[in-house]
Each structure stands twice: as C-alpha cells, then as structure tokens.
Amino acid sequence: MDLAYTPEEEEFRARLREWLAKALPALPPKPSPRDWPGRRAYDLGWQRMLHDAGYAHVHWDASPTTRLIFLEETEAAGAPYVGAGFVGLLHAGPTIAAEGTPEQCDRWLPPILRGEEVWCQGFSEPDAGSDLASLRTRARRDGDDYVVTGSKIWTSHAEVADWCELLVRTDPAAPQHRGITWLAMPMSAPGVEVRPLRTLAGSTEFAEVFLDEVRVPVANRVGEENDGWRVTMVTLSFERGTAFVGEVVACRRVLGELARTARENGRWDDPVLRRGLGRLNAEFRALWRLTQWNVSEAEAS
Known part of the structure; x- marks a missing residue:
C-alpha cells in the first residue's frame, strides 16, 4: 500500500485549499434539514460553484487518490457535501457515462455537472x-x-x-x-x-x-x-466502490467536534467519556487505514 502523495497530487491539494478559502465565505446560510426545496437550491448552488471552478468532475474522471484529497480538503474546510446531487453525481451520472449512448450522455451529464438537475x-x-x-x-x-x-x-x-x-x-x-x-x-x-x-x-x-x-x-x-x-452492477460499483470515503472523512470531523464540545462543557475529565472517545478514535484510525488501502487498491487497478 502506497500512502505517499505525488507532487501533482499535493499541488492539487494546495490549489483546492486556496479556492475553498475564497469560495466558502460566499455561501449563503445553510437551510434547515427539514426545508428540502431550500436544501435543493443550496446544494445545487454549491455544485454550480464547483463546476465553474473546474471541480465538478472530480467524482467521475479523477483518480481515486485525487478524489480522496478532494473529500479530505472539502470536509476539513467545512464545505457542503454533494447533498441533493449525490445520486446524479455518484450513481446515475457515472452509469450513464459508462453505459449510455452519446445522445444520452449529451442530454443528462452536463446538467448533472452544472447543478441544474437532481x-x-x-x-x-x-x-x-x-x-x-x-x-x-x-x-x-x-x-x-x-x-x-x-x-x-x-x-x-x-x-x-x-x-x-x-x-x-x-x-x-x-x-x-x-x-x-x-x-x-x-x-x-x-x-x-x-x-x-x-x-x-x-x-x-x-x-x-x-x-x-x-x-x-x-x-x-x-x-x-x-x-x-x-447495468445495475455498474451503478452499484460506483456506489459501493470509493463513494464511502466521504462518510469516513466526515467521521474525523465529528470526532473532533465531540472532543471540542466535551472540553467546552467541562466534561473532558470524565473518565467514561474519555474512554469512549478513545475507543472511537482507535476505531476511526483503523477505518482510515482500511480506507487508504481501498483507495490504494483502486488506484492500482
């Protein structure tokens, strides 16, 4: 398993990190999880920003390692996930690209990438x-x-x-x-x-x-x-392949928030809580190594 990043991958990380620092302050407030029309508009607006910056296609034609870097950096920066666009971006779009006719690709893929259709x-x-x-x-x-x-x-x-x-x-x-x-x-x-x-x-x-x-x-x-x-197996290969990486990366943020909340609420010295957080952190580290192995295997194949 090769865990080292290439100079090109590190350059991609730096460029993405710089763009996120400029783009995220321009986002409107995130709507309530109960407001699905508002969530749709918010998620598609973010997708349009990714498209205009040249990052909309990362889930499709970038290498597994580049996708991992993209998910690491966007999660660390607090950027939105694909949200309402996830079926199009992570399931239907790649399937159509792999199995569809040229006419179908021309009809459905650009609106997915531009954040125009869910x-x-x-x-x-x-x-x-x-x-x-x-x-x-x-x-x-x-x-x-x-x-x-x-x-x-x-x-x-x-x-x-x-x-x-x-x-x-x-x-x-x-x-x-x-x-x-x-x-x-x-x-x-x-x-x-x-x-x-x-x-x-x-x-x-x-x-x-x-x-x-x-x-x-x-x-x-x-x-x-x-x-x-x-064709369904093609769809599920995208869904079950490296699509889980986003959730794994999100675990790191959630663990950090739990630890920070414990400190702010004066619970950090609670031995039961710290033991629980320690166990979760150990499990996450094992999961992260497994994720890196999966990405490395996908890269090799």
Whole structure:
C-alpha cells in the first residue's frame, strides 16, 4: 500500500485549499434539514460553484487518490457535501457515462455537472430491498414507450428530483436476475406520485414513489432491454466502490467536534467519556487505514 502523495497530487491539494478559502465565505446560510426545496437550491448552488471552478468532475474522471484529497480538503474546510446531487453525481451520472449512448450522455451529464438537475434512485421496493433482484415494478413495451406500474420505497430526494434511475421488470417470465431494465424516468411524468417519509428528525429525505401507467420513452433506456441487472452492477460499483470515503472523512470531523464540545462543557475529565472517545478514535484510525488501502487498491487497478 502506497500512502505517499505525488507532487501533482499535493499541488492539487494546495490549489483546492486556496479556492475553498475564497469560495466558502460566499455561501449563503445553510437551510434547515427539514426545508428540502431550500436544501435543493443550496446544494445545487454549491455544485454550480464547483463546476465553474473546474471541480465538478472530480467524482467521475479523477483518480481515486485525487478524489480522496478532494473529500479530505472539502470536509476539513467545512464545505457542503454533494447533498441533493449525490445520486446524479455518484450513481446515475457515472452509469450513464459508462453505459449510455452519446445522445444520452449529451442530454443528462452536463446538467448533472452544472447543478441544474437532481436525480433520485428507484431501486428498493417494499418487498425488494436487500434482495433487489426480486423487484416487481413492471414495464410493458407499447410502441416507443415503456408503460410502468409499481412502487418504490426509501427513494432519496424524490421530493425534489427531476429524474429517477429506475429499475423495472420487463420480462416477468425470466429468472430473477434477468428480465430487468434500467430506465431514466422523468419525475414530472403523469402517473408519478411521491409520498415523503418523515424521519424522527423531521426530514423528508426519503419517500415512497407510486407509478401508475407511467410512460417512459424507450430512448430513456440505458443499456439493452432485460440487461438491467448488469447495468445495475455498474451503478452499484460506483456506489459501493470509493463513494464511502466521504462518510469516513466526515467521521474525523465529528470526532473532533465531540472532543471540542466535551472540553467546552467541562466534561473532558470524565473518565467514561474519555474512554469512549478513545475507543472511537482507535476505531476511526483503523477505518482510515482500511480506507487508504481501498483507495490504494483502486488506484492500482
């Protein structure tokens, strides 16, 4: 495992750090987690700033180590994460870039990078979560359209999304992992109903999505009909690959905030609290080394 950064990577870090120091003071106040329209505007505004500065593409075509540096520096500076844009930037966008036609890439990728459109993920269903291949949402071919009927659940950002990366069953007679197709569905299409799911914290980040005879153009199919499981594995390779690094980097900030709060509240001398923080810090250091190993392996491959 090579943990050393190259001169080019250190130059990228310095340039990014300098830009963040200038850009972050220009951000408006962050809206409440309960204000999803406000969160959408805030998150997409940040994405536009990244685009204009040349950093919007980091999650797509930069090396794994460069992405790690980007996440380290933005988290350390207190910059927003991708937020409402995460499905487009980390899931749908890379999938379309890898599997889509040139026309599909031209249509969908620039608006994602410019922070103009939000995507949500229509994968999980009430009876198809961890066993994703058991999904039942049906799509029948009708001329130049698929007619989609079914429901999805735990759909992130559906309330504010423009598009949905949607898995449907196009051949119910085929074995589970076959007969699935990957579609890009406009959330404004007739027959789409979004019912937000309110969390204990009051957020409506997740939603149920009900689809009643929704017409989706065949031109919006990414990959071949009934080859959606393979395309889905491409999507999940991006989601499960190094996308977790952002959460790991955020752990460092949270641990620092916990320690700082303990000192400010006069709890730093509490042996139970310090023992707990010490254990968490040890676990984080192990997780950080594992993260570096994963990034190093991804770099080598």
